[in-house]
Each structure stands twice: as structure tokens, then as C-alpha cells.
Amino acid sequence: MYRLEDYRNIVPDSVLYSIYKKARLLYGTRILHINSTYQGGGVAVLLDSLVPLLNEVGTETGWRILHGNPNFFTITKRFHNTLQGQHSQFTLNDKALYRKISEDFSVFTHINHDLVIIHDPQPLPLIQFYKKRQPWIWRCHVDVNVNEGNHDSIDFLKTFLIKYDRMIVSNKKYILPDFPVDPAIILPAIDPGVLKNMPMADRTKIQCLKRFGIPLDKPLVTQVSRFDKWKDPEGVLKVFQKVKEKVDCRLVLCGSMASDDPEGITIYESIKEKAADLIASGDVLLITIENDQLVNSLQSLSSVILQKSIKEGFGLTIAESMWKKTPVVAGNVGGIPSQITDGENGYLVDPFDIDGCADRVIEILTHKKLAEKLGKNGHATIKSKFLMTRLLENYLDLIIETLGLK
Numbered sequence: 001m002y003r004l005e006d007y008r009n010i011v012p013d014s015v016l017y018s019i020y021k022k023a024r025l026l027y028g029t030r031i032l033h034i035n036s037t038y039q040g041g042g043v044a045v046l047l048d049s050l051v052p053l054l055n056e057v058g059t060e061t062g063w064r065i066l067h068g069n070p071n072f073f074t075i076t077k078r079f080h081n082t083l084q085g086q087h088s089q090f091t092l093n094d095k096a097l098y099r100k101i102s103e104d105f106s107v108f109t110h111i112n113h114d115l116v117i118i119h120d121p122q123p124l125p126l127i128q129f130y131k132k133r134q135p136w137i138w139r140c141h142v143d144v145n146v147n148e149g150n151h152d153s154i155d156f157l158k159t160f161l162i163k164y165d166r167m168i169v170s171n172k173k174y175i176l177p178d179f180p181v182d183p184a185i186i187l188p189a190i191d192p193g194v195l196k197n198m199p200m201a202d203r204t205k206i207q208c209l210k211r212f213g214i215p216l217d218k219p220l221v222t223q224v225s226r227f228d229k230w231k232d233p234e235g236v237l238k239v240f241q242k243v244k245e246k247v248d249c250r251l252v253l254c255g256s257m258a259s260d261d262p263e264g265i266t267i268y269e270s271i272k273e274k275a276a277d278l279i280a281s282g283d284v285l286l287i288t289i290e291n292d293q294l295v296n297s298l299q300s301l302s303s304v305i306l307q308k309s310i311k312e313g314f315g316l317t318i319a320e321s322m323w324k325k326t327p328v329v330a331g332n333v334g335g336i337p338s339q340i341t342d343g344e345n346g347y348l349v350d351p352f353d354i355d356g357c358a359d360r361v362i363e364i365l366t367h368k369k370l371a372e373k374l375g376k377n378g379h380a381t382i383k384s385k386f387l388m389t390r391l392l393e394n395y396l397d398l399i400i401e402t403l404g405l406k
Helices: 004-009 013-026 042-056 070-083 092-108 124-129 151-161 202-211 233-244 264-274 276-281 292-301 316-323 354-366 368-385 388-402
Strands: 030-035 060-065 115-119 136-139 166-169 182-185 220-224 250-254 284-287 304-307 328-331 347-349
Touching (some): 004 013, 115 124, 124 151, 166 388, 220 292, 233 250, 233 264, 250 292, 264 276, 276 284, 328 354
Parallel strands (some): 166 182, 304 328
16 A cells, blocks of 8 residues: 555655644554455545554554444344335344444443544444543445435434444435534545556456456456445346447456345346346356456546446546546436446446446447547546545544534
8 A cells, every 4th residue: 555655756745744844743643444345346546545644654553443244244234225215124133233343342432532433333322331532423334315215224323423423425425414513524445555556567467367267258247346236236237238249358257255245145146147148148247356456457448438327426447537537427316427427438328228338338338539538537537536545634634623623
């Protein structure tokens, strides 16, 4: 991962100076991040780079993981889905277990920090089991959608949320209606210094794909994401079947299995069954290997990256692919439009329009200059707006404001 000095060849020195200047107010400030997994999914990716940078500039920042059992993660996945608009019923036992995991965690995890930042629904109830001596912030990474079907469940989550001092979301559309907690909008960002994003020789990338059984005899159309229904891998498969009628290409679905997402294996098995014939012919490849060099190689050498999400808080894999100058076709939902301007640095599509999505993929596959233009513009967008230096400065601003140090 990059240290701040490594960004000198990417961002102006004035950006770095601004970060160091703001950090002077926070020397020795103890900050704690808590989420539910060290790997798999965008939250872990963000914290893996953000926490070291916060320490580098003079804070004392820690990162802890909430420990849960399979039943707990099944419930919290449903809460995750509920926040995104799905109707779910939660029994008294569900709610009791949801609280109990946080209560158990509080017994052996001491919090002696100046500020606590909780990520996503899993550790949300923790605040109920500590004597509050500092500000607490809830960072919601999902695409929040309140409707009649999920109102009661979100009202239950508000029981804990009302105790928080601030709430961070990725888009103003995600701010809960009629909710008094002060919201902040912070967009995620990528670290160009991690293995997943750093420059690699073409020969190394080609060898990497060969090592994992991915041939380059035809163009690759790739989606890199968890096997999650909101990422719509079944819809991606339908798009590919349409594209295949016009262009001989290969689909790669590369997805991690996050430890806090019990639905992943079910979605994977469903896609494996639906794509059985295409998998047998070698036209569709399903990959569940956690390997950053593989992801880097796929995002770099694919002809098109798909992110046909139905719901998407932000979509870090989109930013990663744009950074590598690979054209992206993505669903016009959630936080994705904050990255892509349709037709300029990628394509936005109605995620339910299979034909329209396929047409955009075909357009890129058959027009080399268009692909190059979209890729070049995409890289410029990420460089100017979505690097870790910007995210670090956003967090410094929020911490300073929350602690009243302005």
C-alpha cells in the first residue's frame, strides 16, 4: 500500500500539505474502527489502506472485528438487505441474537478511544453496551432505500442509531428521512499502491491469468464482485448470452466469499447450475479465489468490465477498473453515477434492460477507439476524485469537526 509520500507523483504537493496540516490537530487522538471482517468486500479493502494512513499522519487508529456465529451473520445479512429495500420479518429471537453478539463482544473488548467508527449493520448495537465517553459515528456503506415493506425493520435499527453522534453515507439519497442524526457524505476511494491496483507488466498479467486457467484467445467480459443477488450475476449471465450472439467472447465472474455474507455460496451454486453448459464449453468461468494479483490482471486485460448491480452503495470494483483504463458498463443505481458519466468515461445502463446492457458491451467490443476513450477518461476521473488521499482528508475533516477541534 502507498504511504503519503508515494502519492507525490499522482497528486499535487498542496494536497499532501493540506492533509499534514489538518492532522496536526489530531496528534495522539485515539480512533477505533469496528466492522465484521478483515477480508472480502469493500469495507475491509477501504480500512486496510485508510487505517495505516491515519496512523501515519499522527493519530492512534485501531481496527477491530466483531466476532459472530453463522446464525448472527444470516440475520445481519437480512438487515443489510432490508436497508436496501427488501422486506424481511425479524422475530424476537432474531433481534435478541443480534443484540447478544454485540453484548458478548463488549465484555472482552475495551474501548478507551476518543472516537469510535462503526461500519455497517453488524456491529451497530455495540453502542448500547458501552458507557458512552466519546462520540460514535456509524458508517453505512450500503444503498439505503426506505419503503413501506422495510419501515418496521429500519425503525428497529434506529433504536441504536439514535444514540450515534454522526452518520456517514456515500450519497445524499441514502440519508434516512425524518432522522435527526447529523449526516455526512463521504465517497469511497481506492489505493493505487495495493497489489490489486499497482502497475504490473503485461507479461506478468498474462502469466497470472494462465496460472488460474483463464485463456486470452477471445475477449474477456468480466464482473468482479461478491456473489450477491444485488450484484445480479444471473442478469450478467443473460447479458453475456446476448453479447455472445454477436461477438465471440468469454465471461468471467470473479467473486469473493466474505465471511460475513452467508448468502454467497447459495448464489454461487445457483449461477453454477444455470450456466452449466456454458461452463462446460469454457465460455463462462466462475472464480472464487481470493487473489489480488488475479483481480488486477482481470481488470487490466478484460475488454469490458461489467457491474450490473441492482443496488450498489458505491462500487469500488468500478473505480479499480477505471483506474486501469478498462471501459466499464454499470447499472445506473446507487452510488455508481457518482463515478460514471454516461458516454464519457463509461456507460450507465438500466440494470433490468438486458438488451440495452448487451448493446453497450457489444459497442465497446467492436469499437476499439471508443474503448480507448472511455478507458482514458475513466482513469482521469479516478485520479482526480477517487484516490485514498481524498478519502483520508474527508475523514480528517469529519473527525476534527466531530471532536470540536475547529
